[in-house]
Every structure is written in C-alpha cells, then in structure tokens.
Amino acid sequence: MTNYSKDRYSTDVLVIGGGIAAVFAATRATEAGAKVIVVDKGSIGRSGQTPFASGMTIFDEESGHDRANWHRILEENSKKLNNPAYLDMYMDYSKEIYSDLEKWGATNTGFGKVFRDKLLANGNIKVIERTMITTLLEENGHIVGATGFKLDSEEAVLIKAKTVILCTGAGGFKPNGFQVGSLTFDGDAMAYRIGAKISGKEFVDTHDTNSETPAYCWGLPFQRKWSMGLPKETDGPVDGGGMALDLSSAIEAHKGLIPVEMKRPEGPPPGGDNPPMDKRPKGDRPPMGKKPEGRPEEGKAHLEMSGDMVGGASAGLSVHKAEGLFPSDDKCATNIKGLYAAGDCLSSMLVGPIYNGVVGFSVTGSAVQGSVAGKVAAKYAKGKSFINISDSKMSAAIDEIFEPLKxxxxxxxxxxxxxxxxxxxxxxxxxxxxxxxxxxxxxxxxxxxxxxxxxxxxxxxxxxxxxxxxxxxxxxxxxxxxxxxxxxxxxxxxxxxxxxxxxxxxxxxxVVMEKGPDGKMKLEKFPVKDFKKLIA
Structure with missing residues (x-):
C-alpha cells in the first residue's frame, strides 16, 4: 500500500458541484447556521451547464401567473409524467431566488464570477476546486463523507460530513456540440454504488448542432444569446408547448424523410484559405462579448443558422431534471439518510419526459432545488455527531483511487x-x-x-x-x-x-433502479400517483 499525501476535512454540509444549484445550496446552508465545504472538479460558477444559461422563468402571480393553470399545462405537456410536488417548489421559491440574484448583481453577463466570488467571500464556506470526488462513504445507510483526489497533485482528499448535497449535474458521453463535456454522471454513479435509487434514464435530450460549426452548439448566431446574462422571462408554459426538442426529426430521419448526411461546404475547409476567426477583419466576424440590446425574437437564431442539422450533439444527456437520484420526499432527500440532490442530478421530473417550451425552467429549477436542499441539509446536520469512518475503509477507498496509476x-x-x-x-x-x-x-x-x-x-x-x-x-x-x-x-x-x-x-x-443485494441492477415501476404517499 502506498502512503499518499492526504488532505483531511470535516464539515456539517458537503456540497459536490460548482453550478448554480451548488451555489444556492451552500449559501442557504450557511444562512441556516451550517459550516459548508464545496468541492468541484472544475471552477465554481464555470462548471457544467450553468455558464450557458440564458434566462430564468419566474412564477409571479402579480404578473398574472396562475398556479392551477401551470399545473394543468405541465401535466398535459409532460404526458402526465411530471412531478407536481417539485413544480410547487419551483413556484414557491423562484421569485425569491431571482430577487437574490439581482441583489448579488448576478443577472448580467459574467454571472459565473459573481457566483464564485459570493462563495469565496463567505467565511463559513470552504471552496476546494480542481478536485474530483470519486467515492461517497456510508455507514449503515447513513452518508458519512467522501473521498477523491486533486487534479494537480498526487494527493488524496478525505472529507467527513454530517450530510452531503450532490449538485453534480447530469451527464453525457462527451459529445461534440453541447456543453456537457465535463459532466459524466459522477453524482448518479457514486450514489448508485452506495445504494441510492436512480430514475429517468430512458428519456433523451435532443439538442442538435449544424455542419458548419459541429462542435459549437447551435452555431455562431447563438453567440449573441450567451452574452445576455440571466434576464427574467415573464412568459409561462403554454398549452401544447414544446421547444422542438422532441424526437420528431430523428423519427423522420429514420423513415428516410430527411437526409442523414453532412454536406461538404463549398470552397476550402476551415483552416485552409480561411484565416482563423480572430485574424479576420473585424467586419467579417461577429462581435464577441458585447451585450446586445434586447432579446432576439423566439426562433430567430435558428432561422439564421446555416449548414445542415447534425443530431447527437448532447448524446447521453436526458431531459433536464428527468434523470438522477430518485427523491424520497418533496425536499430533495434520497433513500440514503443525509444524502440530498439538487438540479440536474435529481430526478425531480419538473417538466416530465419532454421539454415544456419555457426558457429558463432548468436553471431556475436548479437554483430553487439547491436552495431548498441547503436549508434542509443544514437542519438535518444540527445536533448530529460525526459518524466514525474506519481507517481500513478510508485506506481502501484511497488505494482504489490511485490503483490505475500503478x-x-x-x-x-x-x-x-x-x-x-x-x-x-x-x-x-x-x-x-x-x-x-x-x-x-x-x-x-x-x-x-x-x-x-x-x-x-x-x-x-x-x-x-x-x-x-x-x-x-x-x-x-x-x-x-x-x-x-x-x-x-x-x-x-x-x-x-x-x-x-x-x-x-x-x-x-x-422507472426506478437500484443496486440489488446480488450487485445487479434492479428495476421497478413507481406509479406517479404514489409520490403523494412519500410527502403525506
């Protein structure tokens, strides 16, 4: 056994992840009196899909929104498979969340830096970046901590925690064209291995890209969209809504009704006679980093896109909020005591198995769920003592981490x-x-x-x-x-x-799955109507 250098920590609440769900989980937990450690394998505010958010939909009765109508529309649009308890959570807290973001100055371009600075300035939060958590530790059905390693030095990280909140996002198979390259289902996988229930894996995200910029989701016209910050969206869900992110194009392609090909562009390929984008005359390239006036009309960017559509840009990703840890209540808890999840690694089924046609539901849902999870986790940690982790268990976890290097x-x-x-x-x-x-x-x-x-x-x-x-x-x-x-x-x-x-x-x-006693994957149906029994 090699004696690797070890950094040891202990905390009330351990938050794993660095996006908007993690930011709100950490801040709300400290507001409730908890000490918090936030660990991310990237950089806070710049990880996962949070940097690509482009708006937030806020439920506001003063704007004419009607709670019963939102429930009706989402149930119909989701083919009766959404979870109304998590829609209620969204409607209860989204206005409060957006008010906080405005106070932080986090609704404009560069909100990722604001998130990071917010955590670094909080004396009750310790931020550990560029560190990959690989293993969740549990004892007798209770979460007790986690282990991982630093990406820039051969050091193990051991964290004892009274409670853990997973904000690790969704995942994909590292496709080109959509911003999920750093998301590899880390939270789902770690939780499954210690007995957590998982759901929503059969549904697929269908974001596409195009043949002219295949590694840049939606192409250059959408560059404008990413420089808008987080404007408030006032439109709610609509009857028959949908963001055209369904399977209709794939079905048509399968039937031979549209070509499944990438046409060769006329002229030299990129990198030939065309100079790099940053070397072209200013008039020949789109403005970068400049905040545009107003929001482009719905669908305008798609109309401007040139090149043929290329599917599979988000391969492996599920519909936002569909896949992840299966909640055991309406407050982000799981079947492992002390383990919570929020955002895209919680199968909250906020919009069900298909997108409901509302910009900003995903990022707002992540912030709301992170906020609730932070409060509940802090409350859970109060009065709890640390559960001892045996030296043998910690040593085995560390040896397993570094074994591939040997x-x-x-x-x-x-x-x-x-x-x-x-x-x-x-x-x-x-x-x-x-x-x-x-x-x-x-x-x-x-x-x-x-x-x-x-x-x-x-x-x-x-x-x-x-x-x-x-x-x-x-x-x-x-x-x-x-x-x-x-x-x-x-x-x-x-x-x-x-x-x-x-x-x-x-x-x-x-469909809910968990690791069976024999180590094999066990699947079962969980009727939507039975969720009410968990929150009665």
Missing part, C-alpha cells in the same frame, strides 16, 4: 471512452429504440464493463480523472439501456419502435 499495462480510458461513444451515440440506439438494438448495445456495454474497466491504466492525473469518468459513463450507459428496455411504450422523449404507442394503463409510472 499499472504498467492496461487500457487507455480515452480509448474506452471512444468505444462507449461508438455504441451509444448513433440515433438508432437511444433515440429510435428497438429491443434487439438495445440488447445488442447492452451486450457490448457489459463486455466493456467486465473486460476493460478492471484494467484501465492512467499515465497521469488527467488520465486518472478520465478513468473515473469512463467508469461513471459506462455505468450510466447500462442504466439508460436497461431502463429503455424496461419501459415498453413510447412517451415524451422515449420512443420504442417496437412499442410506438403511449400506454397510460401500464406506464403512468417512473
């Missing part, structure tokens, strides 16, 4: 990552599903898990991060395939070619 031979995590992408990215696997194709993909995923994962080798700390990300992606690939096989109907952004109809008699339910 191997002289093995498989590159980057190579296995490409294998995962090759199996899961094609539209005919997770977009247009069929039993035979799903089972074929699952066979390969199981082979990768059994043969490659035990033999992953890391050349350096960057590789070590990728080793853990690949493990988490592969576990989630299995979750997505098994839940897609389990739901034998089509609903929202889950389409089974062999079960094309919606089946309300059998499937007004969420």
């Amino acid at each position: 191997k002289e031979k093995g498989y590159s995590p980057g190579w296995v990552e490409h294998l995962i992408q090759g199996i899961l990215t094609p539209y005919y696997v997770l977009f247009i599903k069929d039993k035979d194709r799903l089972e074929s993909a699952l066979t390969m995923v199981e082979f990768y898990k059994d043969h490659f994962l035990p033999n992953l080798k890391a050349e350096d700390l960057h590789d070590l991060r990728k080793v853990n990300e690949v493990k988490n992606m592969l576990l989630n690939a299995e979750m997505k395939l098994r839940s897609s096989l389990f739901r034998t109907e089509s609903r929202g952004n889950h389409y089974r070619e062999d079960y094309p109809d919606q089946n309300d008699k059998e499937w007004l339910a969420w």
Whole structure:
C-alpha cells in the first residue's frame, strides 16, 4: 500500500458541484447556521451547464401567473409524467431566488464570477476546486463523507460530513456540440454504488448542432444569446408547448424523410484559405462579448443558422431534471439518510419526459432545488455527531483511487471512452429504440464493463480523472439501456419502435433502479400517483 499525501476535512454540509444549484445550496446552508465545504472538479460558477444559461422563468402571480393553470399545462405537456410536488417548489421559491440574484448583481453577463466570488467571500464556506470526488462513504445507510483526489497533485482528499448535497449535474458521453463535456454522471454513479435509487434514464435530450460549426452548439448566431446574462422571462408554459426538442426529426430521419448526411461546404475547409476567426477583419466576424440590446425574437437564431442539422450533439444527456437520484420526499432527500440532490442530478421530473417550451425552467429549477436542499441539509446536520469512518475503509477507498496509476499495462480510458461513444451515440440506439438494438448495445456495454474497466491504466492525473469518468459513463450507459428496455411504450422523449404507442394503463409510472443485494441492477415501476404517499 502506498502512503499518499492526504488532505483531511470535516464539515456539517458537503456540497459536490460548482453550478448554480451548488451555489444556492451552500449559501442557504450557511444562512441556516451550517459550516459548508464545496468541492468541484472544475471552477465554481464555470462548471457544467450553468455558464450557458440564458434566462430564468419566474412564477409571479402579480404578473398574472396562475398556479392551477401551470399545473394543468405541465401535466398535459409532460404526458402526465411530471412531478407536481417539485413544480410547487419551483413556484414557491423562484421569485425569491431571482430577487437574490439581482441583489448579488448576478443577472448580467459574467454571472459565473459573481457566483464564485459570493462563495469565496463567505467565511463559513470552504471552496476546494480542481478536485474530483470519486467515492461517497456510508455507514449503515447513513452518508458519512467522501473521498477523491486533486487534479494537480498526487494527493488524496478525505472529507467527513454530517450530510452531503450532490449538485453534480447530469451527464453525457462527451459529445461534440453541447456543453456537457465535463459532466459524466459522477453524482448518479457514486450514489448508485452506495445504494441510492436512480430514475429517468430512458428519456433523451435532443439538442442538435449544424455542419458548419459541429462542435459549437447551435452555431455562431447563438453567440449573441450567451452574452445576455440571466434576464427574467415573464412568459409561462403554454398549452401544447414544446421547444422542438422532441424526437420528431430523428423519427423522420429514420423513415428516410430527411437526409442523414453532412454536406461538404463549398470552397476550402476551415483552416485552409480561411484565416482563423480572430485574424479576420473585424467586419467579417461577429462581435464577441458585447451585450446586445434586447432579446432576439423566439426562433430567430435558428432561422439564421446555416449548414445542415447534425443530431447527437448532447448524446447521453436526458431531459433536464428527468434523470438522477430518485427523491424520497418533496425536499430533495434520497433513500440514503443525509444524502440530498439538487438540479440536474435529481430526478425531480419538473417538466416530465419532454421539454415544456419555457426558457429558463432548468436553471431556475436548479437554483430553487439547491436552495431548498441547503436549508434542509443544514437542519438535518444540527445536533448530529460525526459518524466514525474506519481507517481500513478510508485506506481502501484511497488505494482504489490511485490503483490505475500503478499499472504498467492496461487500457487507455480515452480509448474506452471512444468505444462507449461508438455504441451509444448513433440515433438508432437511444433515440429510435428497438429491443434487439438495445440488447445488442447492452451486450457490448457489459463486455466493456467486465473486460476493460478492471484494467484501465492512467499515465497521469488527467488520465486518472478520465478513468473515473469512463467508469461513471459506462455505468450510466447500462442504466439508460436497461431502463429503455424496461419501459415498453413510447412517451415524451422515449420512443420504442417496437412499442410506438403511449400506454397510460401500464406506464403512468417512473422507472426506478437500484443496486440489488446480488450487485445487479434492479428495476421497478413507481406509479406517479404514489409520490403523494412519500410527502403525506
């Protein structure tokens, strides 16, 4: 056993993640009297999808919003699979959240820096960045802390905590074109391994990109959108709403009604006779970093986009707020005592299995859930004592973290990552599903898990991060395939070619999975109507 350098900490509340959910979880927990540590593998305010938020929808009765009407519309638009308890939470707190953001000066361009500075200025919050948490520690069904490693030095990090809030976002298979490259289902995977229930994995996000800027989601016209800060949106959900982020294009492509191709552009390819963007005359390139006046008309940027649509830009991602830890109540708790989740790693089913056509629901929902989780976690921690973690358990966790660095031979995590992408990215696997194709993909995923994962080798700390990300992606690939096989109907952004109809008699339910006593994945239906029993 190698004696690695260790940084040891203890805290009332440990927040894992660095986006808007984590910021509100941490600040609200300290307001309730808790000591907080925030750990992120990136940088606070610049991690995950938070930097790409472009507006917040606020429920405000003074603006004419009606609670009962919002409930009716979201239930209808979500195909009856949303969770009304979390919509109530949204409506209860969204106005308060936005008021705080305005006071912080966080609604304008550069809000990520405001978030980071807000945490750094709080004497009751310790911020640890560029540190990857790899393992959650539990004793007898209680969360007791976490372990991980620093990305810039060969040091282990051990944190004892009375409670943990996961704000680790959703995840994808590191696709080109959408801002989920750093999100690899870390929270879901760590929680599943200690017995947490997971849900929402069968639904898919369908953001696309285009052939002229395939690695830049939506292309240059949307550059304008990302420089708008977080303006308040006053429109609520509408009947028949939807953001065109459904599966209709994939279904049409599958039927041969639209071409599945990327046309070769006329003239030299980028990098040929065209100078780099920053070397072109100012008149030939779009303004950067300049805040535009007003918001572009709905759909305008899409109309301006040139090039052919390319799907799979967000491969692996689910509908926001659909996938993640399954809540055990209406306040972000899970079935593991002391473990909470907020934002895109909580399966709150805020809008159900399909986008409801409202800009800013996702980022606002994350902030609201982080706020509630922070308050509840701080209350839980009061009066609690730290649960001892055995030295043997901590040593085993640390040895497991650094084991890939010791191997002289093995498989590159980057190579296995490409294998995962090759199996899961094609539209005919997770977009247009069929039993035979799903089972074929699952066979390969199981082979990768059994043969490659035990033999992953890391050349350096960057590789070590990728080793853990690949493990988490592969576990989630299995979750997505098994839940897609389990739901034998089509609903929202889950389409089974062999079960094309919606089946309300059998499937007004969420698919919930957990690790069984035998170590295998166990799936079951949880009827939507039964959630009321958890909050009675």
